Amino acid sequence: MPSKPRDPQAERAPWPISLGALLAVLFINFPIFIIFLYAFTTDEQTFTFPLPGMTLKWFGVAWGREDLWAALGLSVRVAGIATLVALLLGTLAAAAVSRTKFFGREAISFMLLLPIALPGIVTGIALRSAFGLFDIPFSFWTIVIGHATFCVVIVYNNVVARFRRTSWSIVEASMDLGANGWETFKRIILPHIATALLAGGMLAFALSFDEVIVTTFTAGQESTLPIWIFSQLTRPRDRPVTNVVALFVVLIMAIPILLAYRISQRDGETQLSR
Amino acid sequence: MSNQNPTPAIRFENVHRHFGEVKAVDGVNLDVLDGEFFTFLGPSGSGKTTCLRMVAGFDRPTSGRIFLHGDDVSELPPYERDVNTVFQDYALFPHMTVLDNVAYGLTVRKAAREQRTRRAEEMLDLVRLPGLGKRKPSQLSGGQRQRVALARALILRPRVLLLDEPLGALDLKLRQEMQVELKALQEQVGITFIYVTHDQEEALTMSDRLAVFSHGRIEQVGSPAEIYESPATEFVAGFVGISNLVRGDVARGILGTDTTFSVRPEKIHILEPDAAVQGGMDSVRGRIEEVIYLGMYTRFEVALEGGGKLTVAQQNLETSSMDVHTARGREVRLVWEKSHSRKLGGQA
Numbered sequence: 345m346p347s348k349p350r351d352p353q354a355e356r357a358p359w360p361i362s363l364g365a366l367l368a369v370l371f372i373n374f375p376i377f378i379i380f381l382y383a384f385t386t387d388e389q390t391f392t393f394p395l396p397g398m399t400l401k402w403f404g405v406a407w408g409r410e411d412l413w414a415a416l417g418l419s420v421r422v423a424g425i426a427t428l429v430a431l432l433l434g435t436l437a438a439a440a441v442s443r444t445k446f447f448g449r450e451a452i453s454f455m456l457l458l459p460i461a462l463p464g465i466v467t468g469i470a471l472r473s474a475f476g477l478f479d480i481p482f483s484f485w486t487i488v489i490g491h492a493t494f495c496v497v498i499v500y501n502n503v504v505a506r507f508r509r510t511s512w513s514i515v516e517a518s519m520d521l522g523a524n525g526w527e528t529f530k531r532i533i534l535p536h537i538a539t540a541l542l543a544g545g546m547l548a549f550a551l552s553f554d555e556v557i558v559t560t561f562t563a564g565q566e567s568t569l570p571i572w573i574f575s576q577l578t579r580p581r582d583r584p585v586t587n588v589v590a591l592f593v594v595l596i597m598a599i600p601i602l603l604a605y606r607i608s609q610r611d612g613e614t615q616l617s618r
Numbered sequence: 619m620s621n622q623n624p625t626p627a628i629r630f631e632n633v634h635r636h637f638g639e640v641k642a643v644d645g646v647n648l649d650v651l652d653g654e655f656f657t658f659l660g661p662s663g664s665g666k667t668t669c670l671r672m673v674a675g676f677d678r679p680t681s682g683r684i685f686l687h688g689d690d691v692s693e694l695p696p697y698e699r700d701v702n703t704v705f706q707d708y709a710l711f712p713h714m715t716v717l718d719n720v721a722y723g724l725t726v727r728k729a730a731r732e733q734r735t736r737r738a739e740e741m742l743d744l745v746r747l748p749g750l751g752k753r754k755p756s757q758l759s760g761g762q763r764q765r766v767a768l769a770r771a772l773i774l775r776p777r778v779l780l781l782d783e784p785l786g787a788l789d790l791k792l793r794q795e796m797q798v799e800l801k802a803l804q805e806q807v808g809i810t811f812i813y814v815t816h817d818q819e820e821a822l823t824m825s826d827r828l829a830v831f832s833h834g835r836i837e838q839v840g841s842p843a844e845i846y847e848s849p850a851t852e853f854v855a856g857f858v859g860i861s862n863l864v865r866g867d868v869a870r871g872i873l874g875t876d877t878t879f880s881v882r883p884e885k886i887h888i889l890e891p892d893a894a895v896q897g898g899m900d901s902v903r904g905r906i907e908e909v910i911y912l913g914m915y916t917r918f919e920v921a922l923e924g925g926g927k928l929t930v931a932q933q934n935l936e937t938s939s940m941d942v943h944t945a946r947g948r949e950v951r952l953v954w955e956k957s958h959s960r961k962l963g964g965q966a
Contacts, residue, residue: 513709516676519696520703521723521774531726535713 376594383587402584412589415572422484422568423552426491430548431541433492434499442507456500459493467493468561475562482564490562491555495548502544506537543607546600553597569593625688627652627778627810628673633682635668635834642668643679644834650812651827652687652777655804657813659821660831661857669831670780670814674703687777701778702771706786708763710755716742716766717751723774741769744803761792768803778810785820797823818858822846830854847882852962855880860929863962868926872902877961883931885958888918891949901953904928909946911939918945920952928952 357365386397406412440446441453459467471490480486514536518528556570567575569589576586626649635643643665650656658666671677672684675696683692691699702723710719718725721738729737742748745765755763764784771779781800785793801824804811815821821828822842830837830845830853838850849855852863865878873879881900888906895901907927908919916937918930930952934942 511707511709513705513707514711516674516696517703517705517709517711517770518722518726519676520674520701521726521770522697523722523726524695524697527726531722532711536711538713 379587379590380594383584383591385584388581388583402582402588405582406585406588409585412572412585415567415569418484418487418566419553419569422487422491423549425488426495426552427545427549429488429492430495430499431545434496434544435503435537435541437496438500438503438507442504443512453504457497460497464494464555464557465561468558471558472561482562484566486562486564487559487566487568490558491552493558494555495552498548498551499541499544502540502547503537506540510536539607543604546604550597550601550604554593625652626650626685627654627687628812629685630669631683631685633669633672633679633684635665635672635677636680641834643672646682646834646836648829648836648839650810653808653810655801655811655813655824655826657815657821657825657828658831659815659818659828659858661816664831665834666814666816666831667782670703670782670812673699673778673812674701674780675699700776701780702774702776703780703782704764704767704771704784706783708755708767710763710766710770712755714754715751716747716753716755716758719755719766720751720769720773722770727774737773738769741773742766744772744806745769760788761796764788764796768800772807775807776809778812779804781811781813783814783816785815793820800824822858830857832857848960849880849962852878852880855960855962859883860931862928864922864926864928866926868902868922868924871924872900873959873961879959879961881928881954881958881960883917883929884915886928886930886952886954888920888930888932889951889953891951893951893953895951895953898956899953900956900959901951902928903949903951906945906948906950909942911942916942920950922952 381395383402384398384400385392385395386399387395437452437456441449441456468490471486471493475482475486514532515528518532519525523531554570555568556574559568559571563571573586573589576583628648628650630646630648633643633646634641642663646665646669658669660666668677672679672692673686675691675694675698679692683690685691686699686701711722714722717735717738720741721734724734724737739748739751742751745768747762747765747769750758750762750766755766758766764787767784784800785796788796797820800811800813813821813824822845825842827839827841828845829839832853838845838854840848845854845858849858855861855863860883862880862883863878864872864881866876869879870876891903903923904920906918907921908917910917910919911934913934915931915933916939918932920928920930922928
């Protein structure tokens with residue numbers, strides 16, 4: 345692909361704007377930097393500054409913590425399955441809403457967006473009372489269901505945006521040239537929405553991975569990684585271990601988010617925001 | 619056309635297509651012969667595109683049947699019909715290269731890779747786009763996309779090619795070029811073309827025969843000359859060419875009977891008001907109201923004695939724009955051969 349010509353309107357920003365942007369970036373990211381710093385401190389109970397000394401021992405301690413690994417594993421599995429559910433349901437919902445006209449279509453497209461518009465605490469309470477009403481025991485699957493509510497929206501939004509810009513005659517063209525429904529889906533629709541699915545899926549994964557509120561209401565005895573970190577903060581011992589974990593979470597989550605950002609930049613249409 | 623093939627390429631048998639209360643197609647009967655360049659001409663909403671889509675299989679008749687080379691295809695899905703379509707918006711697959719787009723029909727049929735590539739390259743040569751196979755559709759101009767869509771639709775060697783206003787998005791110059799090229803291509807590949815357009819000039823230029831659509835019905839079927847010279851209804855007379863209708867008392871004054879008729883603007887001569895009229899001619903007195911100089915010819919709007927208006931076109935053989943403008947306001951007599959007064963049936 346040839347590179348796009350530079351926008352002639354894009355001039356250099358005047359220095360006060362550049363300075364403002366720089367300050368905003370510092371303000372947003374400074375706390376993250378602090379967390380990184382204290383992953384290396386020798387002081388295990390308080391946040392003293394300057395650091396009394398630097399050490400790598402917390403990395404070793406974190407490595408040996410069974411409960412940490414259990415929480416991490418749970419979070420990855422929950423996020424993975426919630427994302428898969430979201431990819432399937434979100435795509436189907438997007439196809440139904442953009443491809444067909446049926447009674448209540450507007451209402452359905454609005455209700456699909458509700459889980460994101462509503463505060464997480466409302467979703468959490470609603471799910472908890474629903475589970476209680478039907479006597480469903482809290483488990484791994486109740487967490488997955490809770491997370492899927494907002495993950496579906498993310499995928500739905502991305503795919504709907506793609507479909508909106510899609511001329512449906514490409515589907516007709518494919519059928520015209522001899523492809524049946526399944527082959528048209530495989531060869532035309534799926535490749536066409538692939539980047540939207542990738543961006544939506546990665547974003548859904550990232551959101552599920554750090555979700556706290558809905559999880560608190562839908563989890564039983566198990567704790568996902570964010571809940572584990574939260575519980576660690578109330579204990580004074582081994583405090584820097586949580587900082588080590590945070591450091592790794594940030595580094596690992598940066599990959600899908602950057603990728604999703606790159607994809608949506610290239611396509612110029614997928615929504616990264618919720 | 620002296621094509622006496624007994625089985626028409628396409629037959630519409632009392633085809634209706636209703637969308638709720640709207641009768642998009644309202645009883646169409648039509649035979650399209652094998653190897654014809656056949657045009658569906660009509661304004662938007664006249665049912666011509668719906669008819670095309672029912673041949674392709676994207677739409678099903680509410681009632682009636684459609685035959686392709688004698689086989690009833692009314693209920694067949696698009697992928698089981700031996701027709702291919704060139705879409706108005708081209709409908710190229712944006713994630714594929716031009717070559718993969720053109721080869722798509724063969725890919726779906728699981729043809730070997732070398733054969734696909736070779737055939738696709740042949741098709742690109744045919745539409746005069748050699749060497750562009752590696753590009754993506756987004757890197758092509760409108761005219762090039764048009765040709766790719768054409769190559770893609772022709773690669774399966776369909777017996778009928780459907781074209782849905784394929785030149786609509788192109789600028790005038792390119793459109794005229796493509797008209798000539800399409801016509802030549804059709805003669806080269808020798809398959810039936812069904813061409814949908816709302817542009818009467820395009821229809822007259824390219825077609826062997828055409829059907830004029832209005833309100834879901836066919837008003838007239840015939841060769842371009844028949845349609846132009848002998849319009850069967852007021853609608854056809856008005857939609858194809860300049861509407862030159864005379865009705866009521868004025869018509870009685872000219873013809874002697876109270877019949878609505880049309881006369882084409884270039885058939886009319888302008889004479890002095892008192893000029894003698896020979897036998898075999900129809901004539902009427904009037905006053906030139908408007909003169910529109912168009913370079914090659916001049917258009918006169920003449921208000922007729924007793925009401926009504928006729929448009930007259932005269933070639934600028936020896937006149938210039940200075941001469942013709944002095945004609946405004948002049949009393950004249952319009953004269954044309956009786957055979958050019960086309961009496962019309964049917965209400966538009």
